[in-house]
Amino acid sequence: MHTDGNAIAGLLEEIFAREVTSTERVCQSCRARNRIGDHQLYRGAGLVLRCPSCGDVAACIATLPDSYAVSLRGMWLMDRQT
Numbered sequence: 803m804h805t806d807g808n809a810i811a812g813l814l815e816e817i818f819a820r821e822v823t824s825t826e827r828v829c830q831s832c833r834a835r836n837r838i839g840d841h842q843l844y845r846g847a848g849l850v851l852r853c854p855s856c857g858d859v860a861a862c863i864a865t866l867p868d869s870y871a872v873s874l875r876g877m878w879l880m881d882r883q884t
């Protein structure tokens with residue numbers, strides 16, 4: 803069972819200090835380009851976002867007592883903020 807990246811929009815905004823569900827990501831495995839909000843979200847010991855095209859891992863996020871442990875994969879295309 804999974805939801806999608808939009809389900810953790812608030813958490814992602816806290817981590818990145820910006821709204822990223824509309825950010826596009828190029829997958830390291832299949833090269834597909836998808837919005838973060840369209841990625842598949844799996845909840846286990848931590849949160850895992852997976853590529854909606856091939857299922858490879860896009861991000862792992864663990865919430866620790868005083869911090870977030872974040873691992874990102876692929877290329878996240880962040881718009882510049884001026």
Ligand SMILES: [Zn+2]
Binds near residue numbers: 831832833834
């Ligand atoms: Zn992929």
